[in-house]
Amino acid sequence: MTTTPVLPPALADIVDDFQALDEPERLQLLLEFSRSLPPLPERLTDHPELLEQVVECQTPLFLTVETEKHDDGDVIRLFFKAPPEAPTTRGFAGVLHEGLDGLPATDILAIPDDMPDLLGLTRAITPLRMRGMSAMLGRIKRKVAAAGRPSAG
Numbered sequence: 491m492t493t494t495p496v497l498p499p500a501l502a503d504i505v506d507d508f509q510a511l512d513e514p515e516r517l518q519l520l521l522e523f524s525r526s527l528p529p530l531p532e533r534l535t536d537h538p539e540l541l542e543q544v545v546e547c548q549t550p551l552f553l554t555v556e557t558e559k560h561d562d563g564d565v566i567r568l569f570f571k572a573p574p575e576a577p578t579t580r581g582f583a584g585v586l587h588e589g590l591d592g593l594p595a596t597d598i599l600a601i602p603d604d605m606p607d608l609l610g611l612t613r614a615i616t617p618l619r620m621r622g623m624s625a626m627l628g629r630i631k632r633k634v635a636a637a638g639r640p641s642a643g
Contacts, residue, residue: 497605498597501589508609517614523584524577530569541571542633546625548618549576551583553626555633557595565592566634578615582606582623586630595634603628 497505508516534540534554541552552571557564568591570583590598606623 497601498589498593504585504589505608513614516610520581520611521577524580527570527572527580527584527587530571534569542629544622544626544629547579547622549573549579551579551626553629555630555637557637563594566595566598567591568630578619579622582626586626595638598634599631601627
């Protein structure tokens with residue numbers, strides 16, 4: 491018996507949407523997420539050195555994490571750059587953006603590392619691409635954890 495881990499509400503809704511579909515429809519939903527990935531803000535477009543490449547992805551995917559200060563607590567903002575001709579990679583970036591952007595760091599750090607498996611794509615997508623998805627989540631979590639540590643200075 492498997493139990494779905496507790497996920498932030500937006501991400502839990504996305505996982506539920508994927509799990510409610512059969513495999514071909516799941517791939518279609520991933521494609522829809524690839525189309526909804528927002529473009530980089532101009533300040534990042536003009537400064538690619540601010541983005542970090544996720545080398546485990548088969549296609550060039552870059553991301554960065556920023557902390558946004560709010561009166562009721564800090565939230566994490568996620569930014570991705572993935573080529574339009576890489577719909578699988580863009581799609582998973584879109585899932586992470588929609589499911590995690592704007593959450594507090596503690597919520598993001600609590601997401602299980604195997605969360606990509608919950609989307610039910612393991613038979614439809616190659617293991618190498620699944621590893622890229624897990625690496626993307628892992629990179630986000632590492633950057634969030636590093637951002638939360640006081641800098642030595």
